[in-house]
Amino acid sequence: MEAILLQILNGLDKGGAYALIALGLSLVFGTLGVVNFAHGALFMLGAFVAVSVQELLTISMRVKDPSITFFDAYKEVPYLEVWWGDIGRAIIDYSVPISIVAAIPVMLLIGLAMERGLIRYFYKRDHADQILVTFGLAIVLQEIVKSFYGANPIPVAAPEAVATSVDVGAVFGMPGIVYPWWRLIYLLFSVVVIGLVFAFLQFTTFGMVVRAGMHDREMVSLLGINIERRFTIVFGIAAVVAGLAGTMYTPILSPDYHMGMDFLVLSFVVVVVGGMGSLPGAVAAGFLLGILQSFFSMNEIKSILPGIDQIIIYLVAVIILLVRPRGLMGKD
């Protein structure tokens, strides 16, 4: 029982990442009608915002190492630590949360630039062209990152205070379910971001227009509302959501340049399972597939169905697509 609960928890944080990426993908497809294969690259760029912030904060100077006395030894010490001592050390420790602040404007800018510079020219072209051009863009983005940061994964640490694990089970009177703090935080974070996006679409005039546009684009344009400009902003929001998902994910998975592609394929599957253009569908399918994946990674199940953990998501997608082509929550 504990083992199953732990697997569900394990799946939830991954599911959170899937849900966040899929949410943006589905939003962009539902409003702009664009199939964006570069969406995974946005997730990756978000992760590298965290890497960059960490590198910025730890720019170091060489100082003499006093612990070695018999010859002149030097070590690298971050400027922040030299200038502000413990406070500086604390700032470095909290580089991931600080990255969030940086990631929002950076990702918004990237999103807006992408939409204005490329995507908008593809509104009227067919899906195949959209897939292909954004696929090209994804390659370009990941290769640029590779040329700056190299091909190897770069570890990013969570703040020390939450780098440990917590016995989640104790809360429910079932001690023994030990779970890393940061994954819990990630889960919470993804729920909050998803909530914010939904609240934004539900309770603001802007959101109302966007939802109307998703429903019937022509109708909204007929009302004299400039839907295009709103769609640009929607794209920006999707970019920020994907970016934040990446930024926060760095302590769980050390980012490398091709992480976007890996997550993209899975997120597309998530979107399709949830139903193209359905936002609740994307979120539900994200968590569902995350849980399924980690559930099927249990040794007990792998021993019965070897290799099932590797293909379960795709298998579910294939079955859903064949049986229920509109996905779990898609409409006709």
Add this chain to the structure above:
Amino acid sequence: MSAQPDNIVLEIAGVNKAFGGLQALSDINLRIEQGKTHAIIGPNGAGKSTLLNTCIGLLKPDSGTIRFLGTDLTQGDLKPHDINQLGISRVFQTPAIFPDLSLVQNVMLPAFAHKEGTFRFNPFEPLRDEKDVEDEAMALLEDLGMAEQAHHHAGNLSRGDKRRLELAMCLIQHPKLLLLDEPTAGMARHDTNRTIDLLKKIKARGMTKVIIEHDMHVVFSLADRISVLAQGKIIAEGHPDEIKGHPKVREAYLGSAEI
């Protein structure tokens, strides 16, 4: 099942169809005679398209029977290609052609479906060996005055020309029943007249047609019989002259400033 007289191509009896709470068709009875042009008219939303799709088995009626030359169209799950193979060709409201192919190829293709059925795997037979099909297609294009453009891309044609091409695509299949869904919709007067002439020519060949049309000019110059559909019911049926004078029709349709 009542026996079908030889001269009846399509017989629709007691057909009902509802979508959700909306009764789209109620108690429809129609008999389409061999070689006749039967027009179905009615205001927007009267259920004409639903009727057309039900006629050919695409939509299953909730009750009633549809017999096409002895085949019960309400049985089984008929796909568009099955319907075509039974001998029903269709011209769409928006011209549906193959824009990537040349005109003559557009016309040849349906001939293959007529000759060979739904599928034939012949990747090694050159198209140029299909001389007889090509000749027939060219002859048809000649008839329509499009022979000169035969090797041009069909995608560049005007709407009126696309419609004529589409007609040629249907004619080469020698259909037992030709369905025309607003064949002159969105056409300029000049194109409309040409299309009427063309349809008259086809009529002379004795082809059975069902035509759905808005334009009264077209209807009265072509139809042998007219059924008037309003709110899912046939409110009148008869010879064009009878329909013109029918008070119910005037009220339901002609009164709506559409002539």
Add this chain to the structure above:
Amino acid sequence: MQTRIIIASTSLRDYLVLAIFSAVVLSAPLWAQAIGAGYPDLLQKFAIFGLFAIGYNLLFGLTGYLSFGHAAFLGVGSYATVWSFKLLSMNVIPAVLLSVAISAIFAVVIGFLSLRRTGIYFSILTLAFAQMSYNMAYSVLTPITNGETGLRVLRDDPRLIDTLLGIQVQGSPLADLFGLTLKGYAGFYFCAVMLILGFWVALRIFRSPYGMKLVAIKSNQTRMEYTGFNPRPYLLSVFVISGIYAGLAGSLMAIVDPLAGAERMQWTASGEVVLMTILGGVGTLLGPVIGAATIKYFENIFSAVNEQTLHQVFDFLPDWLNELMVTLTSPFVGDGWHLTLGVLFMVIIIFLPGGIIEGFRRIQALFQRKPGKAEEEA
């Protein structure tokens, strides 16, 4: 992306096209020297990827169905060939036949399921199947694929047919065709013959009523159905044909280098063949071959360039400009070749969706404005 099929061609013209194509391919070792591509390894790649792209184009170019899973067939073809080398014989004939058979079976299954959907759903389904194959090749199918290490031919493999015939392997086992070792240029010529064969089949398909019906599916599938055709068997048959091309290409890869790895099945490999097809010209006969050769050629050149070579290239410039140019261009060469590829991909899709062939047509139109041409464009 408009497809043009020239059906009004005579059989004489077709044979001429084939003759010229064969001559160019077979004489490649001669002319490739002039452009610095005179290595058998590279020429083999031209032929193999050319074949892969021709097959891919039969599906994507004619019917418009964008598959993101063709790399799976490539991988399957490679594995089948290596297994044939291990179990049957180092002779390539059984290997090729086995690859064709197995990739055809895979294509029937994957095609049957994927083709129940259209558009982006079809793309995602093929992608899902390819990723499943890839993941399984790495994990549970390790006994068949040898996982990450890759499957290779060993000297003490059983090789039943060879043992029966008393053929002994000397040194490391190499693929052969009845005693002729398919290494270097011999390997290239074998691939070249396969390419020409594949080109000929494609040419016939392009010129057949069958091919015309495939274009009709791309052009207007609904009309196709109302015209009395069932698109499903057409799509499935061409999907299988193009899967066989991919399987054959995979087999050739394993023939010239008896090794099969799962990375061949990754979806980025499927992306590569899409790129080749588009770069050359979707739906054209020659485009895919040109696209494949172009990419492999520049990959070879760009990957080999390093900063030192760049310094030499910009040698004629003043020092500071030399530095600048090297800094600007170095991300695009060497390991950065993929960046160039990505940029190229975008540029083609944005500005020249018809690919290189379309480019040729435009240039041709610039130079010779025939009266007929203007009419066609009107």
